[in-house]
Amino acid sequence: MSRGMSDRGMSDQELRDALHRLAPDVKENGVWESLHGEDAAGPSRAPGPAGRREGIGRKSVGRRPPTVGRPSQTRTRRLLSLGAAVVVVLVALGFGVNALVQHLRQDEQVLVISDQPMQPGSGANEPTQPVSDADALADRLQELIAALPTPYPADDVRYASSNPYDYLEDNPAFDEIVAMGYDALPGLDRHLATTATAGLGDYLVCAAIESITRCDLKQVEGFAWADSRTFWGRWNQYLKRMPTLVDEILERDPSFWIQGEEIVKLGAPAVPYVVEYADRIDEQQDSGIPVLLRIPALLSTLVPGSEQAATVAEFKARNAEVIDQLKSYVEDRSVEVSGDTWSTSDSITTTFTVEIAPEFVQFSGLVEHLVAQGVAVAELREMPFAEEYGTGVEVVLRSEATGPRWAPEDVLATHLVFRAAVLEKMARTDIDAVGVAFVGQGEVESQSVVPIDKTIDPDWYATPGLTLEEAAQRATTEISAGLASSPFDLVELTVIQEPDGTRVLRARLTVAGVPEANESIDDLNVVGAVVGALNDEHQAKIGVVRTEVSATDGEPVKWSIGDLQLKSSTWWQAEGITEGTYPRPASLSEAPLSPEACVLTQVEAINNHDWPLAYSLYASTPLEYGDWLKEHVEADEVYEDFAVHGTEFLSETLLDKTVALVRVTYKVHFTLPGGQRTVVEVAEPGEDWSVEKVDGLWRVRWLPRQ
């Protein structure tokens, strides 16, 4: 089999050929006719009633639409019999009244009898095919979700009702989703994970999840969710705690009534864990305790339509598939999001997929935001310093950097994470802060946490005064005119609208090289000025300005995001850009990649009188190099016994300004202005030197050291 595998493996053509040889032959003749109940060898017959045609010579494979209406008379009798039996059992076992009422109310709608393990809402008289899952999901679920908020006729008293539960009545889409049973749950989850809104339709999706799982989150968690976002976050937390919740209830001092009622409240997701609990007790050979005796009835209550059983083992054997399905639903709920990284200057895109672990699925909307903008998310992780910052998640990004400096994509991505988190919070996701970490070649290169403390003024989403095309056209004309005598050329300008409604102006410019850009860097201010004028005078509503300036050889020169909505700017600039908006130190000859390395390098540079290096290691200085040099030569600082005792990472609002405190002890000898030589000792616990990350390199802050 190794033929041709030495370099690039089996060739594509070989693989194709092999698959064609492996695929079993299929006879097509007569199949179409048999699908229609027509004798393949004979003349065609008329189709069966209502277009439903049974095949000849094969079992029935079709199915009716899911049944949610009243059962047939025969079936009703059987239901009543079984219902009565269950009532007797429940009463005998001392179930709480509420649980009993809930149980009976549910039975009326969904209890079915079948020779197959069934789910809520399954058609009882279709034993060969449980009411379906994936096909219905693929074909119908999205249609049904879209149809959920269908209004009632204008003459209906419920027309325009503000009570969402009014819309559950006479709602065929809702009924059909519920009838899909547990098979619908992953699809409903996926919908909420990626598109949940505060609208009525998504509210009803949440209600469908509760209905299918027979769990009222308000009742069991005391959590009155107001919309799908708040439901979704709490629902995931709730399911994550399910094994613990079950154990806590069952291990509590056994009170028949309360225990049974509480387990029933947990809903169907509790079933696998109730079974596991029973298994554990069984292993302890303590099967005589009251709770174990009650478990089979509990399980039957939680999964209406499940096969009745006298013992847990029997229930487990008869309903193994349902138990597995529920356990998978609770535990294996990760979400995959795929996308392409944004197109860089050489137009290379990279496809990636991020799998979001179950504990973070409530943040999958945040990932969707980022992926839609080409940000390469590697994974979501637990946010550091959660005790300090509250609820949040750490977004791990794939660094585009190939050396010690951040790539421009990295810098801009940090802002996009912050922005996406703001949007998620505005969409009512429970998030107080967001962490950002970069991985490149498998190692974390930086970490920061930022509180989500901003919001976007709704006025940004008001009807704009210009269309996207008009805004782009005016901006192009005016920016080009503004740059007429500048070394910068505007090569492309677009105005697009993000899914959240924000208008983004994206401009690509070229310049001969970094020196030319540095000399005229302030010319770029024309972009902001033009956008400001369009917003002020024409209500263009451009909320974000993204500018990418590259040299004619394609090397990035200055990339930036001006976020007018969040009132912040983020940029990356080439090393040679020293003029303009941010005072930059000279180029580094060293590359301190950690806070500790930064301070140690600077102290060593001062001791060695390597003044250019020492100066370059400041994040910013209020002094020109000449003045600074004069001061330091006169002071002639010399450090002794300099030691680092630890680093505490902090953060600021802007994600690309990661801040840390490095605790140090030392002795420093220096000359006072009068010429007197003196020494100062900083003993333990030491003092904190504040350092800041700029363009991927740590640098010492000037003022805190003074």
Next chain:
Amino acid sequence: MGNERRDRDMEQLGLDAIGGTGVSRALAAASAADASSPESLFRAHYRTLVRSLALISGGDSETAADAVGDAFLQLEQNWDRISTYDDPAAWIRRVALNRLSNRRRSLARRAGALLRLQSQRDETPQGIRATDLALKDELGRLPLKQRTAVVLFYFADLSVAEVAEAMSITEGAVNQHLHRARETLRKRLEVDQ
């Protein structure tokens, strides 16, 4: 399905653009020819689809035929709606795959399928090579999504976009599945040597 698009998809994957194989030509011709009735779609796609699903399900052509038959029944029942779609064949593929997935979930059916598989293993198809059997085993060990993507792309000759639509995933995810599948097959088959 345009060969131009196929070639572009394959370039993205770093694969050889091989031009139209017999199947791709046939499918392209069928797609272009007549999608005006359920029967014409059946004639154009049934056989390839059943064979594809049989490969995905480890050789269980009966289950595959049932799943595809279901899809065509649904097609006919909903023809008024589906005939308005840009690509009814894509709808059939998706439904058939979902049907297959449903069937695979049933323990009883799975047991039956295993029995059928067992009996089929005794029947070595004519013209099959020893190397093909190794590939078949390794194909069966691939995760379902990877296997599905490989079969639809390499056997059914669908474009990445069409595979994505059939599997209800993004094109990026399809590329990932294909890439991983190829890597896995390459490594395993090398080890087998």
